Amino acid sequence: MMNPSKSSVRFPAEWEIQEAIWFAWPTRMDTWPGLHAQIRSDFAALYALAARFQKVRVLCPKSEQAVVRAQIASIGGDLAAIEFYDYTTDDVWCRDFGPIFLQGEDGRLVASSWEYNAWGEKFSAFKKDNGAPDWIAEALDIDCLEYPLILEGGAIESNGAGALLTTEAVLLNPNRSAEKGREAIEATLKSAFGLSQVHWLKDGLIGDDTDGHIDNLARFFAPDGILYAWPSEGDAANKAALAENLTRLQSFRQVNGAPYRLEPLPLPEPIFLDGQQLAASYLNFLVLNGAVLVPVYHQPESDQRALDILAKCFPGREIEPFDCRDILREGGALHCLSQPQPAV
Numbered sequence: 001m002m003n004p005s006k007s008s009v010r011f012p013a014e015w016e017i018q019e020a021i022w023f024a025w026p027t028r029m030d031t032w033p034g035l036h037a038q039i040r041s042d043f044a045a046l047y048a049l050a051a052r053f054q055k056v057r058v059l060c061p062k063s064e065q066a067v068v069r070a071q072i073a074s075i076g077g078d079l080a081a082i083e084f085y086d087y088t089t090d091d092v093w094c095r096d097f098g099p100i101f102l103q104g105e106d107g108r109l110v111a112s113s114w115e116y117n118a119w120g121e122k123f124s125a126f127k128k129d130n131g132a133p134d135w136i137a138e139a140l141d142i143d144c145l146e147y148p149l150i151l152e153g154g155a156i157e158s159n160g161a162g163a164l165l166t167t168e169a170v171l172l173n174p175n176r177s178a179e180k181g182r183e184a185i186e187a188t189l190k191s192a193f194g195l196s197q198v199h200w201l202k203d204g205l206i207g208d209d210t211d212g213h214i215d216n217l218a219r220f221f222a223p224d225g226i227l228y229a230w231p232s233e234g235d236a237a238n239k240a241a242l243a244e245n246l247t248r249l250q251s252f253r254q255v256n257g258a259p260y261r262l263e264p265l266p267l268p269e270p271i272f273l274d275g276q277q278l279a280a281s282y283l284n285f286l287v288l289n290g291a292v293l294v295p296v297y298h299q300p301e302s303d304q305r306a307l308d309i310l311a312k313c314f315p316g317r318e319i320e321p322f323d324c325r326d327i328l329r330e331g332g333a334l335h336c337l338s339q340p341q342p343a344v
Helices: 036-050 060-072 129-142 182-193 239-251 302-311
Strands: 018-024 055-059 082-085 100-104 107-117 144-150 161-166 197-201 218-222 225-230 261-266 286-287 289-296 318-323 341-342
Touching: 018 036, 018 286, 036 055, 036 060, 036 289, 036 318, 055 318, 060 082, 100 341, 107 129, 144 182, 161 182, 161 218, 182 197, 197 239, 197 341, 225 239, 225 302, 239 261, 261 302, 302 318
Parallel strands: 018 055, 055 082, 107 144, 161 197, 225 261, 289 318
Antiparallel strands: 018 341, 100 107, 218 225, 286 289
16 A cells, blocks of 8 residues: 655646546446436447547447447547547446546656445445556556545545545445544545545435535535535425535635635436436536536526536636436436546
């Protein structure tokens, strides 16, 4: 295990220049039952869209790569910008099991590998996902820092300047590493990511299989700016938790003592599947070089409001909507599906 000092690594913000964006191809037929063909089409379209802005890297078994390439080519995607890596994952949520990439103090790229247990062993298949960070680090020929803490990438959000957002509902959950205690967990995060601050929100969205990932709740849009989820008019279920989170956000202070600039990003109207409310959020957007890909849910007024807010927060970037109604049925959206590799 390597334990870098606080000054030896930096956790870049997602709006910084990226070398590539990683995804994992859906291979299991028991996910998205009845929709597998549509989902594969959606993923191919997502890769093609992302490839307009930067290099795309896809974990995909060699036996399926020709099929994926053909799908991308059929919609005019730039195959020259898409690289395939012969690795079969258990699931597609690369944000949570992929390596969390860091910048070393000498400018080199470093991977960090954390324990992954499918959000508290909610699902039995996760061993291949847990092995992905080390495999990717070896494929890229970079150092990989190993940590014995259960941590998903969707549970943390960096501003690139030493501050991190996370939630108690995930990191202090008994199904993760709660037995280590809050102080020890925070100390590990600060050391591993070169942080000076960890800001804790409390609870997540109703229906979130992750127990409450930050990437559905609050995202930095600048070192001193935070977008936060706010319930829509019809969303009674999330009002109390999001009000508590706002109170905490208002109390957070930057290193210089100044409050953060806070920008509400209202949630879509509630979306249900088999009577259960899903964790639909516009906060699950994906920042790329020159673009922001935004999950939309066929709610014209709410969708457009989200696009307008994100355009204001990320000036100079193309704001690209991407229909996530089908993807959401398995619990996530664009940010959950991706893992950025920063440029060094």
